[in-house]
Amino acid sequence: MSNRLNLLDPEVRANPYPVYAELRRNAPVTQVDPGGIWVVARQADVLTAMKNPQLFSSEGIRRTYRPSWKSDYPLADSMLVMDPPRHTRLRALVNRAFGASMVSRLEPRIREVAHQVVASLPVGRSVNFVDAFSIWVPIAVFGELVGLPRSLHPIIKSWSDVYGEFTSIRPEDTQRQQEIHRAVAETRSHFNEVLEARRREPRDDLVSDLLRAQVDGESLSDTDLMGFLFLLLIGALETAAHLLSSCALMFQEQPELMARLRAQPTLIPRFIDEMLRHSGPAHGLFRMNTDEVELGGVRIPQGSRILLLIASANRDEAAIPDPDRFDMERPGPQNLPFGHGIHFCLGAQLARMEVRVALEELLARFARLTPGEGSIEWNASLVMRGLAQLPLVAHLP
Ligand code: HEM
Structure with missing residues (x-):
């Protein structure tokens, strides 16, 4: 057992912000558990690393997605774990298909789904908002993007449940590995079907x-x-679903804020931007340094696993006045919650749109959210922070 801070400690996961603040003050670049990874807590250092992808490599963390028991996980072939020049080439290819017109093309369909999801939420009865609300709009967005039929939505949810745990599966945990093998085979086969269909008959959609x-x-x-x-x-x-759950929790905690947004729905985009800064889902981004490097006055040996704490950077008092305060009047939009530099989130505009549409529908129907039966539970991930369980009761006006 080491005396190091463990970022996966359930108490830290429940509220990591005081810990991040302490790191920013006293140990802005330091080693923590699990595994002695290096964390970077200050905004200036996080930005320095994200602006230098050759030294702070994404490709270096590819082996996380190539464990000995799964050598063919397709995420390991994605641009998320590539550096230039391979990343540059791939990003240029997909960028063209991922334009602003795609976002507006999807909006009416997303609104239809969001309306149905909100209409099916129980009134005056406790329900886990994560399963009943937050996940379905992101699933619909993904289904529409890729061209998978609505009948597959429950299956897409089961894939997302399994893949969310990928990096925490141990080599001896053969049962969970089997689940991954099955899910990858099933996902691959559905993706191949869509690819074949669009090759035969192209449409006006992303895959074509x-x-x-x-x-x-x-x-x-x-x-x-x-x-x-x-x-x-x-x-x-996971990203958009976690953001939606955090928004619902904020409405429960601050009923006057919910009432204000109901009265002035045009404020919803500002609310979303401040939620992303204050309580965004992306907490840490992994990189590996290709050479020994000095960051924030600390030497990091070559080949270290480094976690850039963007959730800490988003609350850095050196860059943001009174950063713990939730304040919709801040100048925005804040883009750091979506990353920075060459890997900047390709879906940032889409995410903002789907979360806005889902919240517009939720606020149009319900006037209040109150605590439900059971406790709130947070997930246990270094990369993404979100609610695993959020029992709430929704009330009509
Ligand atoms: C609230 C929702 C979201 C948040 C907070 C978020 C955050 C991020 C962050 C921080 C990165 C940078 C990763 C890195 O530097 O290693 C990223 C990359 C990415 N995101 Fe998002 N994301 C969200 C939603 C989405 C959606 C809806 C899509 C697609 C439909 C998407 C697609 C991508 C892709 C393809 C990349 C990789 C870009 C690259 O490697 O060049 N994201 N996202």
Whole structure:
């Protein structure tokens, strides 16, 4: 047992912000548990690392997605774990298919789904908002993006439940590994079906755009395509669902804020931006340094696993006045919650749209959210912080 701070300690997960503040003050670059990873807590240092992808490499963490028991997890082939020049080429190819027109094309469909999800929430009775509300709009967004039918939504949810645990599965845990093997085979086969169908008959959608995309005469290979679709599955569901759950918790904790947004729905985008800064889902981004480096006055040996704490950077008093206060009047938008530099979130505009639409529908129907039966539970991840359980009771006006 080491005396080091353990970031996965349930008490830390329940409220990591005082711990991040202490790190910023006294140990802005230091080693913590699990595993003696290096954490970087101050905004200036986090930005320095994100601006230098050759030294703070994403490719270096690819082996996290290539454990000995799973050598063919497609996320390991995605641009999330690539550095330039491979990342640059892939990003250019998918960028063209991921434009602003795609976001507006999806909005009416997302509103329809959000309306149905909100309409099916029980009135005056406790329900876990994570399962009953937050996950379904992101699933619909993903289904629409990739062209999977609505009948598959419950299956997509089961994939997202399994993949969320990927990096915490131990080599001896063969049962959970089997679940991953099954889910990957099933996901792959559905993705292959869509790819085949769009090859035969292209449509006005993302997958057809990806199949058409060319840069300097080169298109995406089958491995690139599968890696990108897996990246969308992992990147699009948990993030947006966690943000929606945090928004619902904020409404329960601050009923006057909920009433204000109901009265002035045009404030919802500002609310979302401040939620992203104050309580955003992305907490840490992993990198590996390709050389020995000095950051924040501390030497980090070559080949270390480094966690850039963007949730701490978003509350750094050196950059943001009174950072713990939730304040919708701050100048925005804040983009750091979506990363910075070459890996900046490709879905930032889409995420803002889907969360806005889901909240507009929720606020149009319900006037108050009060605590439900059972306790609130947080997940246990270094990368993504979100609610695993959020019992709430929704009340009509
Ligand atoms: C609130 C919701 C979201 C948050 C907070 C978020 C956050 C992030 C962050 C911090 C990164 C940078 C990762 C890194 O530097 O290693 C990222 C990358 C990415 N995100 Fe998001 N994301 C969200 C929603 C989405 C959605 C809805 C999609 C797609 C539909 C998406 C697709 C991606 C992709 C493809 C990348 C990788 C970009 C690259 O490697 O070049 N994200 N996201």
